[in-house]
Amino acid sequence: MPSQNNKSLIYFTGNSLGLQVKKTPKYFKDELDDWAKMGVEGHFKAKTPWVSYHTNFDYMASVVGAKKTEVVLMNTLTANLHFLFVSFFNPTKKKTKILVEKKPFPSDYFVVESQLKFRGLEPKKNIIESKAKDPLCGSTTQDILEAIHKHHKELALVFLGGVNYYSGYVFDMQKIAKACREYNIPFGLDLAHAAGNVSLKLHKWEVDFAAWCSYKYLNAGPGGVGGVFIHKKHHKNTTLNKFTGWWGHTLKSRFEMKQRFDPIPTAESWQLSNAPIMNMVGLKASLEVFKKVGIKNITKQNKELSTYLYQALDKLVKEKNIPLKILTPRSSKNRGAQLSLYFKKQGKVLFDYLEKNGIVADWRHPGVIRVAPVALYNTKTEIDSFVKLIEVFFNHKSKR
Numbered sequence: 001m002p003s004q005n006n007k008s009l010i011y012f013t014g015n016s017l018g019l020q021v022k023k024t025p026k027y028f029k030d031e032l033d034d035w036a037k038m039g040v041e042g043h044f045k046a047k048t049p050w051v052s053y054h055t056n057f058d059y060m061a062s063v064v065g066a067k068k069t070e071v072v073l074m075n076t077l078t079a080n081l082h083f084l085f086v087s088f089f090n091p092t093k094k095k096t097k098i099l100v101e102k103k104p105f106p107s108d109y110f111v112v113e114s115q116l117k118f119r120g121l122e123p124k125k126n127i128i129e130s131k132a133k134d135p136l137c138g139s140t141t142q143d144i145l146e147a148i149h150k151h152h153k154e155l156a157l158v159f160l161g162g163v164n165y166y167s168g169y170v171f172d173m174q175k176i177a178k179a180c181r182e183y184n185i186p187f188g189l190d191l192a193h194a195a196g197n198v199s200l201k202l203h204k205w206e207v208d209f210a211a212w213c214s215y216k217y218l219n220a221g222p223g224g225v226g227g228v229f230i231h232k233k234h235h236k237n238t239t240l241n242k243f244t245g246w247w248g249h250t251l252k253s254r255f256e257m258k259q260r261f262d263p264i265p266t267a268e269s270w271q272l273s274n275a276p277i278m279n280m281v282g283l284k285a286s287l288e289v290f291k292k293v294g295i296k297n298i299t300k301q302n303k304e305l306s307t308y309l310y311q312a313l314d315k316l317v318k319e320k321n322i323p324l325k326i327l328t329p330r331s332s333k334n335r336g337a338q339l340s341l342y343f344k345k346q347g348k349v350l351f352d353y354l355e356k357n358g359i360v361a362d363w364r365h366p367g368v369i370r371v372a373p374v375a376l377y378n379t380k381t382e383i384d385s386f387v388k389l390i391e392v393f394f395n396h397k398s399k400r
């Protein structure tokens with residue numbers, strides 16, 4: 001737990017960069033030692049041989065509700081989205097458009113925009129940004145479903161953030177996947193704010209592809225390795241475009257160094273390079289904790305903490321007339337750990353006050369404070385302290 005002047009901070013930004021797992025430094029040291037002792041031999045003789053290092057992350061599949069063969073760890077999030085678009089964005093004469101949520105995360109938008117350009121398509125004409133009744137709250141599942149029904153004849157892809165980064169809204173991914181299937185439109189997800197936060201069943205929902213980062217709720221450390229899901233039904237489809245590299249080639253004959261690509265019949269065939277070991281160590285340590293506690297318990301507790309915070313803030317708004325609107329839905333079905341708090345007045349002054357008093361939160365224009373109390377290291381007592389600080393702040397204001 002990070003601290004300031006020897007006092008523990010209240011860390012509510014696990015949705016941005018999760019905290020370090022206790023065993024992580026030891027695991028780094030193990031790899032450094034094996035490298036120092038063995039050099040190249042470490043590929044096959046290290047404690048966890050590097051040639052198959054990426055296959056030691058079985059619990060990742062449980063975290064996103066996938067079969068083991070559907071998940072692979074490689075590269076980083078935005079890079080992975082580009083590789084997945086190469087496979088799953090296949091515009092035809094009639095179907096050229098991509099549906100996204102209102103105001104997607106900028107990196108996602110840039111992926112969509114540049115992939116369209118790459119295929120010789122005009123982004124302005126081919127990006128459909130879904131409607132939103134309240135632009136601050138963003139699109140709802142209903143908005144997305146309506147857009148799919150309206151535009152299905154021209155849609156080549158539906159691509160969403162499973163949990164919207166700004167509002168904390170959790171889409172009903174199962175319903176949207178079903179609608180996409182009915183019209184035969186590929187459906188892809190960015191799960192940066194969903195993986196390790198909310199319950200996911202990617203295989204069962206028949207999502208076509210997904211990608212996520214491991215440094216937010218998954219606590220793998222800054223820039224940690226990215227995760228990728230590709231539904232089993234696509235694994236043997238040789239007509240899919242794929243940008244390939246030697247780590248996607250079947251292991252048995254990989255080192256014969258021949259020029260005929262023989263893909264591994266799983267998500268692993270999307271891998272290009274040998275695994276970035278030093279960038280995976282943090283996730284290895286973290287997934288052990290996830291496995292021990294259980295993803296079910298974690299996602300349940302994430303919701304419970306945000307419900308607790310929701311109720312405390314509701315009470316405060318009612319009793320003290322505080323200018324706060326919670327952008328995240330009240331219904332726990334559409335909410336994970338994160339609440340986005342919109343202060344119509346005094347937002348930035350309050351944010352600075354909270355920061356001075358040991359709260360680590362996140363500020364977004366034009367008055368939104370995002371907080372994410374997470375199951376693995378936050379408590380209800382910390383939530384009480386946070387709510388008390390808001391109350392004290394506005395009490396002082398009204399006295400002036």
Ligand SMILES: *Cc1c(COP(=O)(O)O)cnc(C)c1O
Nearest residue numbers: 077078105107161165190192213
């Ligand atoms: C955090 C986040 C990213 C970051 O992408 P990187 O490639 O890991 O830098 C992208 N998209 C969304 C929705 C995010 O929340």
